[in-house]
Structures are given as C-alpha cells and as structure tokens.
Amino acid sequence: MSLEKSAEGGTGRPAPGRVEDVRRGNLIRILASMAEARTDPDTRPTRADLATRTGLTKASVSSLVAELLDAGLLAESGTTRDGERGRPGVGLELSTSRGVVGMEINVDYIAAGLLDLGGTLRIHRTLESSNRGQSPPSVMALLGGLVRDIAAEASAAGIEILGGGLAVPGLVDSASGTVASAPNLQWRGVGLQLEQLLPSAPFGLALYNEANCAALAELWYGHGLDFRDYLFISGEVGVGGGLVIGSELFAGPRGQAGEVGHVVVEPSGPDCSCGGHGCLEAFAGQEAVFSEAGIAPGAASVRLARLGEQLAAGDAAAVAAVSRAGHYLGIAAASTARLMNLSAVVLGGHFTPMGRWIRPALQRSLAEYAPGLISDARVEISELGQSAALLGAAGSSLRAVLAAPFTLTPAGR
C-alpha cells in the first residue's frame, strides 16, 4: 500500500511516523557498526569512521551518537588516531558501564554472570546445586540470590543492568517464559517468574534453551566465527544440540529444533528420559560415560575430574567409554549433516575436557557413516567450557538491547 501511494501520487513528504522509523533504524545501524568494530583501544571508531562505515552523513552521525551517549549505550574513550588523515578524533565504544545478566539453571549447578555491552564477561558465579526434581520456585529463589549478589557487585562497579537471559536444559516457550519440558530437571509445563529476578531492568528477561545458547556463544565467541553452518553438541547430564545455518540459529517451527540428544543411534539401545530408546543421550550423556568408564557415583564435577585423570593415565575403561560416546556422536552427526546439509561439528559442555580422546573417535565414525561429508578439520572442540550457555543467554540479551536502543533514547519515549 505505502509503496503504491508513494509511486502513484503521494505527497512525497515522509509521514512523521516514517521519519521516526528512519531515525530508529539509523540508531540501530550505528550500534551494529560499533558491535562489529574491534575493541582494541587504538582502533576505536570515531564519528567520522562511523559515517564512512554506515554511509550516513557526518551531521546525522553526530546527532545519533549524541543520543546514544545520552542513553548510556555508547561512551567516549579518549582520543584516537584517524589512520587516513592523521587527525586525532574522539574514540567511541559500546558502554562498559551498562550490561546484561546471563543466567543458567542446569541439573547440578546454577550460574549467573554479567556481560558488559562491549562483550566482556565482567562477573561469573557458579553454585553447585542438585536441581533434579527440585521445585521450580526453590531453584528460582536460589538463582535470585545469585543474581542479587551480581547486581550488588555491578552497582558497586558503576554498571547499570539493562536486561538478561536465562538458559535451561529443556524445551522452552520464550514468549511466555514457560519450560515446556526439561526431563533431566523433571520439570514439565513450568512457568518461571523471570521478571522477579531483575524487576527494574528496562529490557526485561528472556528464557532460552541451554544448548541453543551454547551454540550461539560458540557462534559469537568461538569456532562459529569460522564455521557458518554447523551442528553444536553440548554434553551435560543430557545431550543438547544447536543447529547454526548461515551464521544464525535454526530454531525450528516451534523453537524446539536441535534435539540431537534424542536422535536414535542404536535401535535396540536402552530407555531414555524422553520416553523413547536408543537415543544418543543414552551413550554420550554424563551418566552413560561415567558408568561405562567405571567411575563411582558422586558429584558431576568430581566424576568429570576423575574421568580426566583416568583418560590421561590411559585407563582402558575410560578410553573405551569416551570412544563409544564419540562413535555414537559421529552417527548422530552424520545423520544430521545429511538431513540439514551441514559441514561442521563443534562439541562442547562435558565433551570439552574429553576432547583429545573423543574427537578422533567422532572423526572415525563420521568417516565410516558419512565419508567425505565432514572433513577432520571441521570437527572442533569448544573452548568456552561451562560458561557457554550463560554467555549465549547474555549475548542474546545484549543483541536485544542493541536492536532496540530507542527503548532508552528520546526517540522511543
């Protein structure tokens, strides 16, 4: 409609709403350009750089930057050299005095951290906690305490919290903040009172799937920088997955794609928490690996450390258990790559400390079941470790802030 009007006899003068939309779009462009820029202090962009990068006029950039400085989303950071003309200018950066909170509830721990707008994880706290079968309000109360501690630390450091994201190991409905199903927590249809965690954050809080968050963290801060299309497999109590296609998360029609832990890898295999059997999780989840390796029950972190020692010592049972997990990971990865036309795999979570042993087993399995599909060089181990899900949840919240700066600027008030 608007297109036709404009071409077939409109007034030619943009409506007031349109001008506002354009200004909002330009605020977003400035921030996107800042987010792409290096954080090296010597090469911080000036207003002139931003004009070149965005194609906006210098006058526009000055006005937009003033608005973003005023909103606290950008900060000036001393003079910087303008390489081309030799004149010094004022460098700009995404504000490190504004941040977002990343949170995670997993089966045997909870965690929270503060990411500043520049992308630095400033605070990171983890608390061991056996959450399986615990009531959601009690776990949320525990998480609330952790978040309050972080908010106090942030406040002491002069950092204002704008929003946050919570990652849980299950299928979630982000819009309603509901955990549809998290079998390893034994939660089903649980509505979480997210807003109570950070009631005053202007951008609010969002709920995410843990493996999807870890896959996104890998995309933004890890191997995803090289791989545009890959399957991320995260080992926890369960086995989660995230599908990245064209450098974006593929979430599926109802936001629940990537359940690689429940790909059937052995039709006669053992029962699974999902109600099926023979799933990847039954061979590569923590319990399967630990018990196959003959590691006595106990806290997951203790068992994982013990497994690491046994692997390093060349213990046959430990090596066999990890190789078996790698074999079945390869089968699931081969099937996923065939279905979705992917060409890389990244392993994270508890697979990271097993990397040296699990990677070759996975590569052998890929060569056996899908020869030529995924080269050895495109099988990688995440280096983000246990902070991945939290980083992904915080990073998602950070992107939500940068995509809607007008929430804080006069243009949006």
Added chain:
Amino acid sequence: MSLEKSAEGGTGRPAPGRVEDVRRGNLIRILASMAEARTDPDTRPTRADLATRTGLTKASVSSLVAELLDAGLLAESGTTRDGERGRPGVGLELSTSRGVVGMEINVDYIAAGLLDLGGTLRIHRTLESSNRGQSPPSVMALLGGLVRDIAAEASAAGIEILGGGLAVPGLVDSASGTVASAPNLQWRGVGLQLEQLLPSAPFGLALYNEANCAALAELWYGHGLDFRDYLFISGEVGVGGGLVIGSELFAGPRGQAGEVGHVVVEPSGPDCSCGGHGCLEAFAGQEAVFSEAGIAPGAASVRLARLGEQLAAGDAAAVAAVSRAGHYLGIAAASTARLMNLSAVVLGGHFTPMGRWIRPALQRSLAEYAPGLISDARVEISELGQSAALLGAAGSSLRAVLAAPFTLTPAGR
C-alpha cells in the same frame, strides 16, 4: 542510504527506477492473488475483486490486468457474478494457453508433462528406461525426444511453453545445472545441457532434486495444504526426502538438505551407495523391500505390482518386508522430527501403493522411539503417485513465471 535521504531532505519524488519497481511489484501481486483464487468458473475474480484483495485502486488494477492480458499471462473467461453487489463482471483466470514443462529422470523411467498456468497437468508422458550407468547425453537425448513430442502436442492445442524444470534423484547445483552426485544413476559432477531441451522458452529451464520436487508437489497439491511443517519421504530405487518448514522447502545452506535416505538407522546395517552403511535406504529402498519380500528380479513396475498382490493376499514375507521398512522409516522420522521440530510425516513414491501396510508400522515405530511427538493423524500417504516429482518441477517453474511477469510485459522490455 535511500531511507535516510528520503527522511532527511530528499526531493520526495520517486526516481523513475522506483516507479518501475513498484509497477513490477504490483504485477506480481495481481498474479499472486490470481494464484490463490479458486478456479471454479463461477467464482473467477473480476478486476473489482482484485482491487479489493490487493488494496490497489481499480484504475491501477485495470492497467495492470491489461498488461498481463497482453502478455498472455491472464485471460478473460466470460462474465461472472459479483456476489456482493449482484452486478456481473468479466471473470479473469491464469492463462490456460501458456504453460510450463515438468520433467523427471529417474533410475528406471523418464517422464515429462505440461502444466498450464492455471495449475492443470494437461499432458503427462512416462517412458520406461534403465538409466543407471547410462551416459547423461544419451538419457538427455531420450528426454529431448519426449519433450519435443509434448511441445508438438502443446502447439497443436494452442499452448505456448514459457519454461520448465527437471527433477533428478541426486544432489544438484541448480545455478549451474550440474548433478553433483546421483549414486543410483551412477552420475557424478555431470553438467546437463538443459537449454537444449527447450531452447526458445523465455524463462529457461532449471534443475531440481527429485525428492524436493515431490515434497513441494505435496505442499501445493497434496497433504501439505494441511501440514505446514513436515518431513516428506519418497521411496524410489533410493529413498529421498524433503523438509517443509512454514510451508516452504528447507533446502539447507548448499541446497542439499533432506537426505533422509542416508540417516543411519542401524549402525551395524549393510553398506550403502553413499559409502556409509546402515542407512534408511538399505531397509526402505526398492531393492531392500523387494528382496526381503522374496520378489524375483525384474522391472520395478512389475515387481511393485507383484508386491501389491502379495500384500493384498496377506503373504507373510511381503507384509514383514513392508513392516520392516516402516519400522526403520519411523526411526528416521523420529530423529528428524526431534532435530528439526517437525510434527508430521508424508510418505510418497513407492510407499504410496504400500500405504495400507506401511503406515501402521511407521506409526508403531514413531510411538516407540518418539512417543507423543507425531500423532497418528499426522502420518499420511501421498496420493500424487509417480507424477509428484514432475509436478513439483513444473510447479517450481510456474512460480518462477508468476514471480517475474515483467519478463513478458512492456515493463521488463
């Protein structure tokens, strides 16, 4: 850039190129609205109907329709009642005197058909031909003969051919017209001289994957009308697949997604033409089903008919062979649904005549491996039969015509 200029002091007068873009966009809107309309002669849309549906002015619609009539894409079809005001108007339809050709090269036959712009398959010819291991030029020569016959018939019926699509059972690069790999034809890295098939068609010819075409045909003319998200599995010599998400084909980052025939369903299973082993194809492909059912070698159509007779007679080996295929189809479908968040499955190709027996086996398998994920009501058997791939290839070509009408109108000349 253009957004900013328009808001911050542009002339307000759309550039000539912009007017042209708008007119092109409106031509497309008219055709899209026509394609959505019913073909029932009594309810054919009038110019007034199109104005209501598209939100364009009646004057604009009249001018655009005149251009499309002139280009031969629309036709007038007698008076029709305007239901609301009782005044008769001239009904419009997508021209049945323009059409596109759908073609298929499969392992044991070639086929071609003519689809008019209204979506009716006017001509359909199939020729049995053992193409496995044949040289691509010789198969293309055979197909060329079939297409010439169809072009002659079309000409005799006063139908002008605008373009076409060819479906092959393998991974293709549509842009270059190359078959990257079609194991069951034993073709690899084969460039097909598509333009020689229909040198004068203004929209040219495109190359597609056979299972993707069949999945799209199901979307446009079959069960896809009810299912927005589903896995389509096509039984041929191989087993192909197509993933439909949000009523669109999911083609993957390099256009090769949907290879469900090579999902690993039995890690210790037999070798497969893909170089792996234990793939679905080794249990649900034609050779696997026929030999498990004890059906003697011969032409596929003869063997399929024989299998049908044995199933109808309750032959134990035949029923067991088809049940086994259904069991493994269920495993692959369960894994795919978990990965991609799909909630329906449609079986086509050679599974269609086995439908009565294979459907319950697939349903049992889904209930065993992914309980609650795909209800019995969302497992369907395609009714399009052997014409599916050809219909999908032609339908893709038809959509390309409707999306670029300016190729034939003054606006594009």
